[in-house]
Amino acid sequence: MLQSDPNIAHSLGADLRALRKARGLTLQDMANALGRSVGWISQVERDLSEPSITDLRHIAAKLDIAVSTLFRRGAAPAREEGYVVRSGARRPIGSRTAGLVEELLSPDLTDDFEMVHSTFEPHSEIADAVTRPTQEVGYLISGRLELEIAGQTFAIAPGDSFRIRGEPFRWKNPHDAPAVAIWVIAPPVY
Template identity: 80%
Template sequence: MFHPATATGSLGADLRALRKARGITLAELAADLGRSVGWLSQVERDLSQPSITDLRRIAARLGIPVSMLFGQAPAPAKEAGHIVRQGARRPIGSGAAGLVEELLSPDLTDDFEMVHSTFEPHSRIGEVVTRPTQEVGYLVSGRLDLVISGTRFTIHPGDSFRIRGEPFEWINPYDEPAVAIWVIAPPVY
């Protein structure tokens, strides 16, 4: 069973990183949650544990699935913050539209995040996305169609791509899953 915060106590650090990436101040988030700045500051420093209700409100305000706020499997002390084992990846994203995403980065405290993305056969994002990010990806297997600023590209294994704050969407019209490694700066999950 997963619990809020990881073995490295990164729930607070992740919350702080997500809040800052969205340009939300500590006071603004505390007010939106109906909580004090002191309480939220303690949560961000891992000195206080939020309730499930608090986590749901925080996730809604940050625009992330609540599952993102639950830690991955505990890592051995010498690996914590450095190594993420395959079976201990943190699921992220909504899982909607046939996309399964796992965080490859140990946490969200870096200037970027690395994501393992599996696009199920015959799936599509369903909307054009524009994010204030720079994103690069590498297709490991399968084929994937990307529409970047209105131009459609078919990506094959070994191909890489970059999106710089441009509108984009992904489509997997093929019979096999597509697997990509995606690096996003700043973190959005």
């Protein structure tokens, strides 16, 4: 299990390590995929070596995340680091494909779960079902959403919550207003 120590300022290296482990990849797997040494990967994860933008693109591709996920929007004051994420300092995550805008609400990716703010733009949908080795719970704040989970379709309204446990799912917002949801995902996938 991933553990978070609130006394330690989390970093790019810590996030990379957490994402690698959440995907069941070893240092050797990453080294092989990137054409780098295990030592270099280890140094990056311990913040002893700084990867180039090209390296980050390759790492993001191997971890199946958007490269923007690896960058922080705004630095938190030292006493808030690891505790508070201000609304203007959320990290964008995901790829923004299909009209979905996601921001990380968790301070970093080093916990056993991540919390995500998701905005489903009007008249948007994901074409293909997604299956992830996760447990996810969502809560719809505003708008309306159609969810298909394991072949069943559900109309989700504000105040409704839902759970997905490794099942294939799709979403659709056929309405004129955005739908906004909070998701908790374990283990972290972004």
